[in-house]
Amino acid sequence: MSENNIKQPPDFFRIIRNAQPIAFLASLCLIIATFSFTNFQAVYSNAVIAAFSFIFSFIFSTLIQLKWVQEDKFFIRATRSGAYFFLGVGVLYLLLIAVEFGKTLPQMFSLIQGWWSTFIGGALFYPVYFMLKKIETKRGADLYYEATLAILTALGATGIFIMGVNALTETFFGQRYLTEMPSLIFALGGVGVFVIFERFIKIKKQFKKGQSLQSN
Numbered sequence: 001m002s003e004n005n006i007k008q009p010p011d012f013f014r015i016i017r018n019a020q021p022i023a024f025l026a027s028l029c030l031i032i033a034t035f036s037f038t039n040f041q042a043v044y045s046n047a048v049i050a051a052f053s054f055i056f057s058f059i060f061s062t063l064i065q066l067k068w069v070q071e072d073k074f075f076i077r078a079t080r081s082g083a084y085f086f087l088g089v090g091v092l093y094l095l096l097i098a099v100e101f102g103k104t105l106p107q108m109f110s111l112i113q114g115w116w117s118t119f120i121g122g123a124l125f126y127p128v129y130f131m132l133k134k135i136e137t138k139r140g141a142d143l144y145y146e147a148t149l150a151i152l153t154a155l156g157a158t159g160i161f162i163m164g165v166n167a168l169t170e171t172f173f174g175q176r177y178l179t180e181m182p183s184l185i186f187a188l189g190g191v192g193v194f195v196i197f198e199r200f201i202k203i204k205k206q207f208k209k210g211q212s213l214q215s216n
Helices: 012-018 020-036 041-063 073-102 108-135 140-173 183-215
Strands: none
Touching: 012 020, 012 041, 020 041, 020 073, 041 073, 073 108, 108 140
């Protein structure tokens, strides 16, 4: 019998190594549950549920790597769905743990809101850069449309960014150093987002129309 015909045993070390991050999350939750058992019952219960969820996700993540599972489409879908589902549940309960700890720190939610607003506002300037580059090649109505879209998006990004910076400076230094943007800017930002969505739908329809014409 040749060596090629001999079935190779599964490499369990490789399988466990690939699912190791999920096992780490389960261990982390168990550690949190151990230290919160006495004083933080809400944290303890969420940590235990999160640990079980990550353990179940770890089991599915190891099963999906077995050859006999990969040979059956049903088992592939079942194990993959189980791994993603329990991973999502575990992450959800980790967020609930963070919320429970955040209740003991009054400034925690202001910090979260400040960092997220700063990130979102800064990230919105990235598409504005490409919008401004596209303006150089536009003429007439298209130029007006692209310029308006870039201005509205920039205004919305500026307002969100300043809101985040104000939340952070108020948390760290006790006062706001930047002037609050009027609510009109956020409304204009919302209009910009709506226009982007409308533009995306229009381009998608034109793409589908072009595909149908090519098929005919």
